[in-house]
Amino acid sequence: MKFKRIHKRTKKQTKRSGFLSMELVLVLPIFGIVLFALLEFTLLFYARADVVEASRIGARLATLPGVTQENVEQEVLKILPPQLGQGAVIQTELGEHAGDVVTVAVSIPMSLASPNLLWPIGYDLTEQNLYSETRMIKE
Template identity: 35%
Template sequence: MRHRDESRNGIAVVEFALILPVLALLFFVLVEGAHAMQAYSDLVEASREGARLALMEGPTSDIDSLVRAVTQELDSDALTTLVTTDTGNTSVTVEVSYAYQPFIENALELLTGSPSLQIVAQTTMPLP
């Protein structure tokens, strides 16, 4: 019959306590990254729809309200839309930017020194 070494009884608990913060950080980064990618995907879709509207109705149409309608899940106060037409009036560019706020308010500020992350998507389409 084998006898267990009494000094090894708590090793699994200690190992788990050491690896738990690393696993929690990894989980947080994955969830936060997925949330930021969803915000970027919404911005890309909004800039494309805004450029299509400018193409169909002209660059003076109400692109900002369309962008806000497409990005309903995002905070509209942190959303900025910029529509520019080049000098030859041959193309229109719709740029949508968003000041991304992480789930944990101070997490991004601790890592980067900035309280928010600016996410930008832009689409350029030729005018007829």
């Protein structure tokens, strides 16, 4: 004689269908925004490091005697990656005498450094720049 098991469901064993998909629907957009933000800010931080380094190297060169503004701009563009160099705005103030302050400023649109992934939530990169300014004393 075969016995069949009869399962009686208690209140603790009630079926929970649909909860996992609903939780996924609620969490997935937030997770996507966090991933997009992580990607975008990582690219911006790397680009910022390039801009700062180009500004520093340009200022070091500008402290040397006999260096022209064109020499400084060429050196800055050589340091920047081609993607960033195409939109770079370089401003230099060369001192005339030893002991004068030399200034090199580099500005690059953020839209060249990173895709604009977070515009749907209100963080827009258009019209914003990565900027670095370095001042040194002329030799």
